[in-house]
Amino acid sequence: MKVQNKTIMIVEDDMKIRKLIKLFLEKEGYEVFEASDGEEGKQLFKEHDPCFAILDLMLPKTQGEELCRWIREEEKSDIGIIFVTAKTSEEERIHGLKAGADDYVTKPFSPSELVTRVDTVLRRTGTRCQKLSRKGLTLKPLKGEVTYKGDVLGLTTFEFRILHFLMTHAGQVISRQQILDSLYDMNQKVVSERTIDVHIRHLRQKLQELTRQPFIQTVRGMGYKFDA
Template structure:
């Protein structure tokens, strides 16, 4: 599997058993996914509102707010089509039918094979690829199709140039991009009438807007080379 293509794909695990969460985290991170965790349904709801994950792995027997209730909230109140894989000890045909009726995309019974679950996650994400056409890094979410950038649930007010610049940097996390590369990614060769230093001005404005929302340093300057987006 090409891990490079999976960078930015976030998975929320809503599971009260820390051993199961830990096992899933190992397999998911090995395949390049960003992992978000919640130990009950209430925390799971908060994580969904904050991070808008690509897919949810949802235990049904949860304290506080059951998996069924959380699934119903996602589909009926949030009105989201985010993929949901139910992970549960409930194994009867009736339980499975009810899970799909609530809006689950797949249903996996405990005990389960982690390798099989990974295959199901990949299959569901392939079917729903258009829904997760975004880049996500620990609360920093970019939605190219909508032209939106969010940090911890707060939308950034970006100019068109700033958005394109951020998009280019986030497409190559932890890699240095020169000013020339960034300009080439934003302009057609015959349309360019700006200097490389134009990038510096827009980076400064972009950093200021990010700083208003978080103390994390997402954009680093690499002296003598250019800039990089740090996937913290």
């Protein structure tokens, strides 16, 4: 399960460099989406709403600076952004930062150093992107919003809270009582565990209709588990 602040978009036309960056990021637990040109990068951003972007400055179709400005101005996003480029002059570096990037790495570079820079920027910008994400399904606790590849999933308050609880504990078997405890104050009236089954059934139907994926599994005699 990829946790909040761990989704990164790489837009780089050099496949070897792109795959190398992806390899090092995934080793650190990041979920990585990749594109080879600026227009593909825009589509990827709309679908996955990443928490971070690594952009090559010189890209086919749409330049890295233009893509950065699009993220900042059109999408109104203040996620962390690092430029990776062969340009080394101070003027070009300043120009790139003025486009909205948080940092600037020149080629050739150490993949480990790039990961460290990503971590550093995320420590400064992480609170901008509070979310849980798995296989295109994204939950934003602060916004009360769930999307799948850009499409909004309409949930009731209880369905949202159950999904949030399950995604937070992805891969773990969660009992009905644990879900009840997360939903209801102990001072409230007793609620049947079967109520949870009803909420789960409706939640599953909505997820299945939109995603075609079995995100929530039933563990017989124990409870439920969100696919990790």
